[in-house]
Amino acid sequence: MTGDSSRAFVPGHVTGFFSVHEADDPEQAGSRGAGLTLSEGVTVEVEPAAETSMQLNDEPAAVEAVTRVLSDLGVEARVTATTDLPVGAGFGVSGAAALGTALAANRSFECGRSENELVAIAHAAEVEAGTGLGDVVAQARGGVPVRLDPGAPEYGRMDGVPARTRVEYLTLGERSTSEVLAGNTDRLSEVGVDKLVRLVEEPTLPTLMAASREFAREADLLTPEIAGVLSEVEEAGGEAAMAMLGETVFALGNGLSRAGYDPETCETHPSGATLKMD
Amino acid sequence: MTGDSSRAFVPGHVTGFFSVHEADDPEQAGSRGAGLTLSEGVTVEVEPAAETSMQLNDEPAAVEAVTRVLSDLGVEARVTATTDLPVGAGFGVSGAAALGTALAANRSFECGRSENELVAIAHAAEVEAGTGLGDVVAQARGGVPVRLDPGAPEYGRMDGVPARTRVEYLTLGERSTSEVLAGNTDRLSEVGVDKLVRLVEEPTLPTLMAASREFAREADLLTPEIAGVLSEVEEAGGEAAMAMLGETVFALGNGLSRAGYDPETCETHPSGATLKMD
Numbered sequence: 209m210t211g212d213s214s215r216a217f218v219p220g221h222v223t224g225f226f227s228v229h230e231a232d233d234p235e236q237a238g239s240r241g242a243g244l245t246l247s248e249g250v251t252v253e254v255e256p257a258a259e260t261s262m263q264l265n266d267e268p269a270a271v272e273a274v275t276r277v278l279s280d281l282g283v284e285a286r287v288t289a290t291t292d293l294p295v296g297a298g299f300g301v302s303g304a305a306a307l308g309t310a311l312a313a314n315r316s317f318e319c320g321r322s323e324n325e326l327v328a329i330a331h332a333a334e335v336e337a338g339t340g341l342g343d344v345v346a347q348a349r350g351g352v353p354v355r356l357d358p359g360a361p362e363y364g365r366m367d368g369v370p371a372r373t374r375v376e377y378l379t380l381g382e383r384s385t386s387e388v389l390a391g392n393t394d395r396l397s398e399v400g401v402d403k404l405v406r407l408v409e410e411p412t413l414p415t416l417m418a419a420s421r422e423f424a425r426e427a428d429l430l431t432p433e434i435a436g437v438l439s440e441v442e443e444a445g446g447e448a449a450m451a452m453l454g455e456t457v458f459a460l461g462n463g464l465s466r467a468g469y470d471p472e473t474c475e476t477h478p479s480g481a482t483l484k485m486d
Numbered sequence: 487m488t489g490d491s492s493r494a495f496v497p498g499h500v501t502g503f504f505s506v507h508e509a510d511d512p513e514q515a516g517s518r519g520a521g522l523t524l525s526e527g528v529t530v531e532v533e534p535a536a537e538t539s540m541q542l543n544d545e546p547a548a549v550e551a552v553t554r555v556l557s558d559l560g561v562e563a564r565v566t567a568t569t570d571l572p573v574g575a576g577f578g579v580s581g582a583a584a585l586g587t588a589l590a591a592n593r594s595f596e597c598g599r600s601e602n603e604l605v606a607i608a609h610a611a612e613v614e615a616g617t618g619l620g621d622v623v624a625q626a627r628g629g630v631p632v633r634l635d636p637g638a639p640e641y642g643r644m645d646g647v648p649a650r651t652r653v654e655y656l657t658l659g660e661r662s663t664s665e666v667l668a669g670n671t672d673r674l675s676e677v678g679v680d681k682l683v684r685l686v687e688e689p690t691l692p693t694l695m696a697a698s699r700e701f702a703r704e705a706d707l708l709t710p711e712i713a714g715v716l717s718e719v720e721e722a723g724g725e726a727a728m729a730m731l732g733e734t735v736f737a738l739g740n741g742l743s744r745a746g747y748d749p750e751t752c753e754t755h756p757s758g759a760t761l762k763m764d
């Protein structure tokens with residue numbers, strides 16, 4: 209099958225709260241926290257090529273995590289990623305592109321890596337590119353992932369909130385993950401660990417959403433625009449939180465539309481990243 | 487939502503090879519090995535009831551692992567399981583029923599357990615009932631699960647073969663898992679660990695199938711009927727193996743039909759066990 213193109217689908221992921229854990233080894237670095245994976249995601253096609261190139265939604269794109277994955281696997285390929293998710297708005301598009309590239313390239317080039325190895329390669333690529341710390345392992349698992357310990361599968365530890373729900377989301381603008389992560393994250397991480405302890409005690413969707421709202425406020429990441437939307441959803445009796453890190457609000461059920469907004473709609477993704485059938 | 491009925495779907499699982507690992511704590515006991523999860527599986531509905539009862543495909547049934555799960559969660563329910571898979575033929579139907587019951591009961595009764603906790607409850611129930619050692623953790627993961635270390639999520643360690651494929655299967659009769667597991671499993675386990683080492687070195691579907699065929703032969707589990715079918719699939723250029731533990735052959739792609747058999751058809755299941763949307 210070497211030389212054939214392969215495709216993978218990776219769900220989007222919104223993080224509700226997190227803490228940053230640095231380490232020299234990018235497979236051991238990462239974040240703890242929790243969020244939702246989404247039925248909207250990124251479809252990645254990998255075709256062997258003389259020289260690596262990438263397109264995102266029909267435009268030439270440079271996603272550093274993707275080129276790092278290909279280089280780690282020692283292959284050159286044309287990568288075509290398509291998504292209906294907003295880019296740069298907290299949906300883990302770069303992590304999805306990296307993980308989808310790893311899965312599809314492994315098949316096209318018969319690299320013979322295991323799932324954990326491919327997740328580790330994509331996770332390390334995201335960490336080294338500075339574009340994410342926990343999306344890849346969450347996107348590999350699917351559902352409502354809880355990252356108990358940071359890092360790639362060999363080091364990290366995960367659990368999940370056993371729930372499945374309709375999700376609405378609304379993006380107000382872009383925010384750079386790498387800029388926030390490059391700043392002082394001590395306070396943010398302290399709050400994030402507090403919220404994780406709370407969710408582990410009560411692993412339910414309402415607790416996840418409440419902990420996420422508190423995190424955004426206590427970690428000083430809430431913008432006035434996002435705060436306004438959250439209040440209106442709450443007044444309308446819904447559950448919403450801010451996607452980390454993006455100018456994005458996500459809500460359970462019809463929380464945003466009931467508050468008068470015109471959101472995009474999807475649901476939690478049951479499966480996590482998968483190859484597409486040939 | 488307490489009091490409402492909830493539904494879960496759990497994929498079937500055929501094991502290709504395994505080793506037995508005993509422990510006093512049922513969450514630490516289990517098996518290592520590998521197999522395929524299947525898009526055919528068990529749908530489980532749980533409704534709160536005055537007294538626990540269970541039906542499997544519209545017949546009253548007593549699946550000990552299911553009653554153990556309900557009792558562990560401290561609830562009484564009417565459990566209705568339906569499946570197109572053969573029962574008692576190596577497809578992990580009892581494990582699927584136990585895990586589906588755990589997921590659905592947790593939602594109906596708002597038990598507030600995490601995914602790992604629910605998998606642990608179902609795994610321990612299967613081990614204590616003597617009906618399985620590794621199906622539940624495999625069914626929770628989906629795909630082509632590799633059980634690197636035995637036990638529930640807190641103790642076990644898993645990986646996966648990154649592949650997705652059409653699967654055919656043919657059942658020739660029934661075989662009791664508990665009878666085999668009650669015998670001396672030392673030799674079987676020695677062979678099973680050898681095969682796991684081989685698959686970890688080369689985590690691909692062809693290696694999984696070859697290691698599984700060798701396991702069945704070297705562990706003396708092959709019946710003449712199954713051996714006959716495997717030879718014919720091989721002669722027709724296909725890849726098949728025996729499901730542990732059942733009088734069942736499973737094959738990749740169209741391996742069985744190409745050899746002239748009239749098998750059931752499904753594919754590997756990308757997701758693992760999931761709640762159904764409300």
